Amino acid sequence: MQNIINILDKNGLIFAFLVVGVIMYLSFLVGKKVTNNKIPAAAIAISFGLFIAYFGKGEKGIAAIPAFSGMALLGGSMLRDFSIVSTAMGASFSEIKKAGLAGVISIVLGIVIAFFVGGVIAYFMGFTDAISLTTIGAGACTFIVGPVTGAAVGASSEVIAISIAIGVIKSVFVTIATPIIANKIQLNNPHTAMIYGGMLSTTSGVSAGLAATDMKLVPYGALTATFSTGMGCLLCPSILYYIVQQFI
């Protein structure tokens, strides 16, 4: 037994690949069998991650257990930001032109509104420092923008965890709500789908929500949602953080 633990300790990153791979597989299974693909597997997997973090200790979550220390490297800021940047391959300026002015407005507005609504609520619920408010506001954009912003402005692990949770709940909420209210918001054409993606920013929620509404609309929403996520990573830790600092 001790031998096995020694090997896992020494090969932390590799073991982390295995652990995350198993989590992803189980999440896809749960997503398919239990929720009938209604909840995005990504949201289930991230919830799973937050859940096992609970069994770790303090600031580092599961990585506090030596065998799982590689999780901190795989999920550290370097690899995280690197892989997030790569998702920009799903976006292109020549494509975004098709969304027109309303599309561009939705991309910026989706971030700014989620950020400030999130920040104001957090303020009234007892968070008073600019760093936490910015991180929580960013979490209201997506579960990517939250931790990217939190790491950039130096938020605590606890606040980053809350921002991830906000993003995950948003993703699930968007997925469930979209087919229900699609008719009311006239979400039945590419143009509205692009605005919808820009306003809601969460690529996983938008893709799953559109898939449940009309499969043909998925690429339109996913495109602007990807842009919106990038816009969030750009605006939240910079201009929006600056504005929050002026108020606090």
Add this chain to the structure above:
Amino acid sequence: MKIYGVAILAACYLVGQFIGDWFGRVFEMSGNLGGVGFAMILLILLNDYLNKKKLLVPETEQGILFWSSMYIPVIVAMSATQNVKAALTGGWVALIVAITATSVCFLLIPLIAKINRIKN
């Protein structure tokens, strides 16, 4: 070769970090201001440019796409290494922030769609 794609991605990432860090110092704020966002814009521009010139071969592209398929697993690993125990006290904040902020954004969708239609 796939490594070309990874190298392009690495270049965008590092330049983005550099710009974000530079902005942080110019505005005298702690941290990296939007480095990830700048890097994403760079990658989008470079991707558009290389595609137009037909310089981006699928093999190179694969090197970047591999990392974009790794981002959810990386976020899962990140989630598993947060201070969730302490964050549980903020569980209600998470729920209320997520539902309210998302609902406001939902409500604005038909309005914005309308603005554009009038313009056209």
